[in-house]
Amino acid sequence: MLRYLTAGESHGKALLAILEGLPSGLKVAKEKIDAELARRQSGYGRGARMRIEKDRVEIISGLHKGFTIASPLGMLIENKDFSIDHMPEVVHPRPGHADLAGALKYGFDDCRSALERASARETAIRVAVGAVCKIFLNEFAISVKSKALAIGGKVTPEAVHKIIDEAREKKDTLGGVFDIAISGVPAGLGSYVQPDRRLNGRLAQAVMSIPGIKALEFGMGFISANKFGSEVHDAIYYSKVKGYYRKTNNAGGIEGGVSNGQDILICAYMKPIATLGKPLNSVGIKTKKAHPASIQRADICAVEAAGVVAEAMCAFVIADCLLEKFGADSLKDIKQAFRAYLKRISQ
Amino acid sequence: MLRYLTAGESHGKALLAILEGLPSGLKVAKEKIDAELARRQSGYGRGARMRIEKDRVEIISGLHKGFTIASPLGMLIENKDFSIDHMPEVVHPRPGHADLAGALKYGFDDCRSALERASARETAIRVAVGAVCKIFLNEFAISVKSKALAIGGKVTPEAVHKIIDEAREKKDTLGGVFDIAISGVPAGLGSYVQPDRRLNGRLAQAVMSIPGIKALEFGMGFISANKFGSEVHDAIYYSKVKGYYRKTNNAGGIEGGVSNGQDILICAYMKPIATLGKPLNSVGIKTKKAHPASIQRADICAVEAAGVVAEAMCAFVIADCLLEKFGADSLKDIKQAFRAYLKRISQ
């Protein structure tokens, strides 16, 4: 079983994660994690914070001479902008954020106590966790990739840049659409035997837990609800070379809650960033009087970044399922079990 | 913490569930559970099995004189069609089902060993679990309701009946769209403090774990990805009578992973039933030769039923969150904490 916890506030000292359950013998290079962190920070439409922070991971624990020793990986990303106790109060909750719901839930009279943790800053450390999971998955030739498909409904680079510039000018924000493709997953991860073990449910939880995601679909997704079964399900074929195969992948790689050996395809829909430069109506949480929402430094659009976070979250889920199926403890042992399984199902 | 496990095969003796973590003092009437079970069995386009089974729950444990005593609720639904060990082998896996992936994963040479558990028959007992959660939520004036919005892309009753009849005639199947509305949830369930505690992630996992669901959205959902932030986020207002309120609910009742006091709105998209009367191409799992997929007794369309299952799954998640927030053990104690909280956040 793979587990992790993250910690850290947007303007706290640092972000932290502990990732537990990795086998021994995996080479973990800090550079690979940093590369993922840099990917998360890129994309047109990002805010001033991205110019302040150049995220670099510090691996605190879990390695011996560069290799995992099965002990928990402790990781830390310093916040350059460490100032939490000196930041102004936030008393006009921003619609679309956890500001108000968080303040009510936890009894805050300063929404800062909510937004510091609710901020998407936290996803940086999730990317570090996911980067390690990707390194692990790479040993099994499994890859997880995302791509922004549309921003504010626009698809071509020019149109995307134009609408982001328009949003910036209007002090407005944008969301968009990205997809995730997980390749190399063998048939047999996840299960139908208990509701909480279905792979699509686990992946949906993971992707939906990313700030701003409001919808997602697997494979043909939404559209499949409008079709006949004969137009949707992926007929099964077999050849000596390929084994079982399909000519279509409408299922998005999962049937009955179990990976079927095809690419797992997820498409995620992100709402516009909730912090607007030209703020929406809100209410003072102390005065109860109408007042424009608080303005915080923010991105105009972060769809590409969300895609990188989604890769991380999916990589974690797949790594967890892999360990569940093929055992734990030693990378060599797991690889041996993996190969034996691939051989069995190819016969 | 509320937990449950289910057990049971499609043609096994019975379906079982154990639901653990309910407080004492809740009146549980078998009739209310049976009413939900009957709802799940209804809907135009259901197959022959629904005429064989008239699901009734048997409460095996957990009640004393009709009230919960905090001990686990054991529930059983008998299968009239108990015949698992005498059913024919299934050697031509059906596209869209777990038949092939399940057989590979578990090493079966008879897909029956997979489909018996992967079958949606299992969702009957989930409905029983959810019915009890609904009875619990009802004590807090929280309701969970679903509605079929479209079937095979058709919206009006006449068009829906017509396309289902068409599908039956063509030995084809259909899916559709339903929504779920959860009313009465106070602000403050779920959390942003850790990725796995976000309410939308937990609900997404629950809904996506229902056989056939391929996509889902919260509130304005996927359309919000095409809009400006100013068109999406729900401005915040306040009045003495209503407290904080919104004039829109594009967020679908959740901001930052936390319920915000509005109705939680989810829309789910179901692919067509995977068992076709006019089967798709498949392969013999022993012969490896091309052969039409196996035909099993099945529905043509089960969108309304899936909605009822989704209600159950959501009711479980909300009940779990409620217990997490307001404590456990005694219904009276929990109600007192709930009222104290409502009072606090209304000030």
Added chain:
Amino acid sequence: MLRYLTAGESHGKALLAILEGLPSGLKVAKEKIDAELARRQSGYGRGARMRIEKDRVEIISGLHKGFTIASPLGMLIENKDFSIDHMPEVVHPRPGHADLAGALKYGFDDCRSALERASARETAIRVAVGAVCKIFLNEFAISVKSKALAIGGKVTPEAVHKIIDEAREKKDTLGGVFDIAISGVPAGLGSYVQPDRRLNGRLAQAVMSIPGIKALEFGMGFISANKFGSEVHDAIYYSKVKGYYRKTNNAGGIEGGVSNGQDILICAYMKPIATLGKPLNSVGIKTKKAHPASIQRADICAVEAAGVVAEAMCAFVIADCLLEKFGADSLKDIKQAFRAYLKRISQ
């Protein structure tokens, strides 16, 4: 991951369990489970209930033609003495039972609502769960055995019978001591990498969760606290035939939270049964007046039975650890991984 939940009250319809996470391909014979249930019911000093109940398991789900198919095993043991709603109120809580603490916690004014679930009757279904785990472990030549060592401080059969008879005459009760030996466990189950993964901690939780157990020790146990290190730790030897071996087993088979390949040895200490025929002082929970504790039908001594329950609990833990280490899903795959590991560590 192996999981289970149990349900059922002492005088309810039945006891239930769902055991989830077993691989496919395991032959489960009802007779083997019944044999374990019978063992739990034996022993000198048992009460009248044991003459009423002849526990037999009914396997509700999880098997196809006698073999597991990886779907949850549902098991049921009928209570012959089903009468929960017609039993008298219990208003004088028995010292040593959950009667009072349970009534306070859950807000009962009838301790029956507590004792029906708190009763050791519930352990019958744990034995069924454990019996299945034993069948699984047997495939890996791992056995779990218990033996009563002393009852009321007496060791020889004659002295034991005599003191039990004395207790019966005095309307008193007895406890005792039993040990558990788990043989065939390879080095490497459990872990030191996180506090909750240490094998001794997991086994301690399992054994201590059995009603009446008040103390336990591993290997040389409490005496080792009085010795020098040189008298306690088990020197390490190696031979081509045996591999690494020890001449002593003071550690009780676990070092650093990890099994070391020797027998795992646990000794458990059970307090006397809490229901006395000649009751202790108590208080009316409605009247608050002094009154002798309620008398319920009970055993005088159940040490052997507790040993059987402890075997079940330990078998579950070891099976869970085995699946964690060697992967899941198919018995054949797991055996292959197990053998490959044994080969690796023997080199």
Added chain:
Amino acid sequence: MLRYLTAGESHGKALLAILEGLPSGLKVAKEKIDAELARRQSGYGRGARMRIEKDRVEIISGLHKGFTIASPLGMLIENKDFSIDHMPEVVHPRPGHADLAGALKYGFDDCRSALERASARETAIRVAVGAVCKIFLNEFAISVKSKALAIGGKVTPEAVHKIIDEAREKKDTLGGVFDIAISGVPAGLGSYVQPDRRLNGRLAQAVMSIPGIKALEFGMGFISANKFGSEVHDAIYYSKVKGYYRKTNNAGGIEGGVSNGQDILICAYMKPIATLGKPLNSVGIKTKKAHPASIQRADICAVEAAGVVAEAMCAFVIADCLLEKFGADSLKDIKQAFRAYLKRISQ
């Protein structure tokens, strides 16, 4: 639900913990945590490492202006002696440690890769976690205290010093006995409704997960196995002033897996430290030849330190149970629920 993970090796950069599930509004002073860390480092018989490390916690996250905001508490303790990648190989596993079992499990040919995490150094960060739990419990007037009762079988200070000096001279080690008393716990924590929810089981797991603990008992413990029930169970009394009370506490504060309102009393037995200055027989893991075990810097005796760790572990369990029973999120809300419950059960 309260959760934590720890990370860190003995000679790594630092020890880390993330503690998740604390409510908002708790004042956490670093000094209180440091005071507990200092307590763990004290005691006669400690080794050279204790002179190198003066453990101080750095709180990385989770506080806003000194108070918890319900977001995860990230804590770090720097290792002065950071040298993991430059330490010598350990190829002669030490009996009593995880050296050999860890190397086999994870496939190491250098036991250092095992002992770095298996080392009791890791317990420092557990003490930090527990210190925060104690601060939380203190708000409810619950305290957790330990006391060393014997070392190497000696009880008086003079005898203890003498035997430790003797052990040092002989290059041998010692263990001992300590008890833990948890005061102020109300009746009603833990439960009998499911095996894994029994409070004694959870505490046993927690205490047994501390390196070196080989036995434990609750209340009268071991001895109760030799007595009649009438000599063991704590008769129940009632007075207007005290409510329900007992004149004895043989149960050690837990009946039927539930706290009964009396002090929870645990006694733990620790084996001697496993690293001997005059090493035991071992085997080269590469050569397979007999060779004395490796010598590492170590304590001669660490019973008092283990007591402090046990306090921490128990504080975590009790805090978790408290949150489960009285709800989460806001310290004020939880206190209100706690007081309402105390009032209810005092009536």
